[in-house]
Amino acid sequence: METLREGRERGGGDASTSDARKANGAPTGAKREEIDRVRKSLPIYRAKDRLMEEIRKSETVIIIGETGSGKTTQIPQYVYEDMTLTNGLMIGVTQPRRVAAVSVSRRVADETGTAHGTLVGYAIRFEDVSSEETRIKFLTDGMLLREAVGDPLLSKYGVIMIDEAHERTLQTDFLLGTIKGVQRRRRESLGEDQYGRALPPLRVIVMSATLEASSFSKFFDGAPVIYSRGRTFPVEMFYTEEPEEDYLDAAMWTVLQVNEEEAAGDVLVFLTGQEEIESLGRMLREKASELPSNVLKLNVVLLFAALPPEEQMKVFEPTPLGTRKVVLATNIAETSLTINGIRYVVDSGLSKLRTHHPRSGVDELLVTPIAQSQAQQRAGRAGREAPGKCFRLYTEEIMPSLEKYVKPELLRTNLSGVVLQLKAMQVDDILSFPFIDPPPKEALLRSLELLYSLDALDDDGKLNDVGKKMARFPLEPMAARCVIAAEIEGCAIETLAVLSMLSTDSVFQFSREADGQKNVARHKLKRKEGDHLTLLRVFNEFSACSPKRSRDWCREHQINHRAMTKAVKINEQLTRAAMSQGINLTSCEDDFTLVLRSLVSGFFMNTASKEMDGSFKVFTTGQKLTIHPSSVMFQSPPETILFNELVRTNKMYARDVSSIKKSWLSELASKTFSRRSTN
C-alpha cells in the first residue's frame, strides 16, 4: 500500500555507508572464506540437499528448526541461489518483530557481501531499506499484510517464508490464511502481474521452532515437514517439592542459593510485571549488601518493556569478574531479547496474559500459569552457551496440567481490525476465511456488527466509502472512524494528534519511587475535559520544543521520551494517510468540544454514565466499571464519560477517560442510540 509507505529514514544513511564499503571492494578473500566456513558449520547446512529437494517438489513446505539451526539466515539464501524457484520474483521473509527483521536482514546482506538495501533489504513500519534490486526482503508480518491490501496476489513475490510461525501471533495467523488464499488464486491462474502476465504459483515455506508441525501441515493440505536439529546445551531441571505460597520470596531465596552453591554464570528470573520486578529488585539489593565476602557480589538489573532504553541497556553490560548478574525480567526475555552469559533460569511459572471478551467488550490482563511450551522456552534460555540449570518455582506434578501451547492470539483478541482488513482485501465472506484456528463465530459476528454500527459496511456487508477510507489507516476501526468524523467537525489535526498518543505506550512514567514528582508533573499538564485533551496538550507542548529541549522537557514532566517520539512518527504517518485519502486537515484551534465529538463518533460503544452509587455503567452492555486512578477524571467523575479501553486487572477499569455530553450520542451515533433511549 503505497500511501502508507514511509520514506527511507534510516535507509538512506544505511545504504550509503554500505555503498562506500562496496566501492572499497566486496569482502576480501579471507573474510569470504570465514563467512563460508561459518555458513557450512550451521546445523541447517547438513539438511540443505534434502530440504531443497522438498522445496523444489512441493509448493508448500514446513520446516521445524530448533534454536540455533540457522534456518532464518540460510534458507533465504539457498532459495535465492536456485533461480528456478523464484522466477525472478522476490523472496519475502516475515518476522513477528521489527528488530528481528532488521538484524537478520543486515546479517544476510553481510553474508552475501552486498550493500544492505540492495540485494538484501527490509521493510518495517517507518523504515524501508529495500530497492528495485532487492530480491531477499525481510519484513514484519504486519507489513506484508498491509502490502496484501494493495496487491492481493502479492505479485512481487515468488516465495514467501513465514518465520517463527509457532508464536501464533495475530498477524502471523492472519497472514497464514491470507497466503493460502493467494496461493489458490495464483494456482487457478486468476492472477496476473501489473503487465498482465500470468503469475507463477506462490511458494510458501513455514518455519517453526517447536514440534507443532502437524497443524501447519494439515492447514496447507498435507505439506511435507522437514526437521532440522538446533545447537543448544542440556539444561538440568529442578522443581519445588511443594507449591510455593509466595513465589517472590521463593525466587529471592533461590537466587541467593544459586549464588552460594553454583559455579559462575548469570541468573535470569522470569516474573509477571513491573511492580513485582521492582519489589524483588529492592529485596535482593538489600540482601546483596549483607552477603559474606566469600560469595560473588550480586548485580541486580531489571528488565521490562516500559523501562527507559538506557536502563534496558544495563542488561547487556558484561558481568565484571567477582560479580554475578541477576536479571529480573518479564516475558520480554522469553523471545524478544536474548541476554548472553545466562547459565541459570528461575521460572515463576506465571505471566500476564491479555484476553478479550467480545460480548462485554472487556479486555482482561491477568496473571496466568504459563504453557508447557513457554516453560521449555524459558528453561532453554539457560543453555544457549553452555550447559545450564533451570529452577522452576512449581512442582513437577503440575506440568501436565499446563496448556501445551499458548492460546493463539487470534482466539483471544478483538477481531474488528482483522475483519476490516479482510473486507479491504475483498474477502467478503469472513466466516469462510481459512483461519488455521477459526475464532468463535460470535467474535466475528460482533466485529461485523461493530463495523456496521461504525457506518463502514453497506447493507450487503460490503465495505462502503467510509469503510474503505478507514481501512487505509494503521488504526483500530473505532479510532479510524474518528478521523472520518474529525473532517466533518473540522478538527482533523487535533484528532489525529490524540489518536497518535493513544496508539503508543503510556507517555506518563510511573514507578513507586518517583510517584510524588509524577503526580505534580501530570497535574501541571492536566486539562479539565479529561485524559484525551490532556494527551493533546502533552503532544502539542512536546512538539513545540526544539529537539534539543524536548528531552529536558520530558524529564521535567516525567514523560517517556521514547513514547513521545513514537507518537510523533505515528502522527506523521496518519497525517500522510489522511492527505492521500483527500481528507481536509483543518484545525479547530481552541474549540476542543469538536475533538471530543469526533472521538464520540468512533468510540460511542465506550461510553458510560454515572450511577447513584458513584460507579459507572456502559450504555450498550450494562458493564459496570471504575475510572482508573491514573485518570485526570478520577478526582471528580463527570456524569457521562468516554473511555479508550476497558481492562480488568484487579478491578474493571476504564483507561483514558473524558467528559462528554450525553446528547451527542443520539446525534453522532444514531444507529446505536435512538433519541428516546438517551434523552
Next chain:
DNA sequence: GAGCACTGC
C-alpha cells in the same frame, strides 16, 4: 486511590 505482559500496521 492503583499500577500497563508483549508485539504490530
